[in-house]
Amino acid sequence: MNISRQLQRLALNEDINFLLTNRVPRAALTRFMGWFSRIRHPWVRDASMAVWRAFTDLDLSDARTTSFASLHDCFVRELKPGARPLDARADVLVSPCDAIVGACGRIGDDPGAQVFQAKGFPYPLTDLLGRSTRATETINALRGGSYVTLRLTSSMYHRFHAPTGLTLHHVTYHSGDTWNVNPIALKRIERLFCKNERAALHLSLEDGTPLLLVPVAAILVASMRLRAVDVALNAQYRGPHELPCHARYDKGSEMGRFEHGSTILVFAPPGFALCDGVENGHRIRMGEALLQRL
Template sequence: MSLSRLFALIQYPLPHHLLSRLVGRLADCRQPWLRNRLVGAFIRQFKVDMNEAAEPDPTAYATFNDFFTRALKDGARPIGEGVVSPADGRLSQFGSIEAGQLLQAKGHHFSAMELLGGDGEAARRYLGGSFATVYLSPSDYHRVHMPVSGTLTEMVYVPGRLFSVNAATTEHVPNLFARNERLVCHFDTEHGPMAMVLVGAMIVAAIETVWAGQVTPLSGEVQRTRFDTPVRLEKGAEMGRFKLGSTVVMAFAEPVAFADALAPGAKVQMGQSLGSFSGASQNSVNVS
């Protein structure tokens, strides 16, 4: 048995939410000696470049979470043409949404309907469209930005597990992004509907948005919030953040012609051009 498969299997019996909440409490500790030890150790372990940060002094942050979700200096991430990356990370997979399915990893697909919280009507909007998945490792900048301009119409909290979302788990846990706790944000754009799905993960203590503040952790059942008063966000604007690393899955109703130079696993930065919209969506068959 490979180490990656073993790593995935041992996660099944773990108390995901309890572990994540305990880590969250530690990350929110305001004791200077503990906070500074945590931040210093993290910077050394992951070789974090504090010269990019708006506040480069590691001891200036009130908590580890404040450090982890630090802002960057103005201009640190230029915004490119077309569809841009919403975050720093790895472009783990991208491509067409075929028969309502998105590629998770080699040999693994998951359904758009399940990803969007069991909403078949919403999933049908993306038949024949495109998707892209960006994995944020612990060392990455952890604010999430808009890949295109859009108006928020609905936010859906979907409860679930909190498996790790690194490459090892992605390869061995079926339907990973459709079984983890997640926040689905629906937008209207000039290119049609767009969904941005912020996927929770092991030790991700919370997900925040710029319009609602901290949203997770919640529990129980799917919770929907409609926005009758428009929330308009321009391309490159911050839309949310993770308190510790995770994944963003984007779905577009209109097909995207991704840049030829991109490949699964490519390192990307927030604002980097991923491609451009290629024309009207060609609807496919049913969603499953």
């Protein structure tokens, strides 16, 4: 067995993985990685990418370019035109990103609108979004609807796109921790998504139907950039947490990016259902069918 395979097997050991990615100074390590990944030196870049490849299945065959000045440039790479065909059906919401589907299903009718991060680990949308007037209105509209957890691994394409034609009305940034968001941590840390840094994107479809996307940051990742908000949303951000905006997107248009991999939570109101094949563990690409209007 080669060294790369041995390292990957070691990383998959749940206890070791949890200790190495959580029981560390998460905030300091994340800040360091943000700085280190931007170093534009060929030796640093090549050594960093060699380590990255040793632990992941990094594939750059669909990238617009395979020549990068830094590790960060590879993280936020763009794709070749046509690399992600869109499901053009008008009644289908496509996946906003490349991902592995995590917990998904029906949003609870209870006052907190309960959903799950993993089997046996519920969390209420009231904890995820807060209790502002806007959050309460959104939760009321989503009760009884559908949700999907989309986990981006570190080697995946890290930009996210509009699942259909829509308008972004408001962004609420929630500062927080930087726990790992892999399945190992989700089975151990209660209400993890409610603790990590995240941005709630309040959206509406062309007919006014509400939709909610929540990009969630994680260790080594705690920075998000939205095209509609010209600032990096991370632990160093000191601006207002309520960010009104008005941005119109066509289906498949880029909305933003992570500075690494992480998670996007998708919430749709009653009247939508998961498309065939969308279940825990399913690999999906941006542009493929995710939710369908009933």
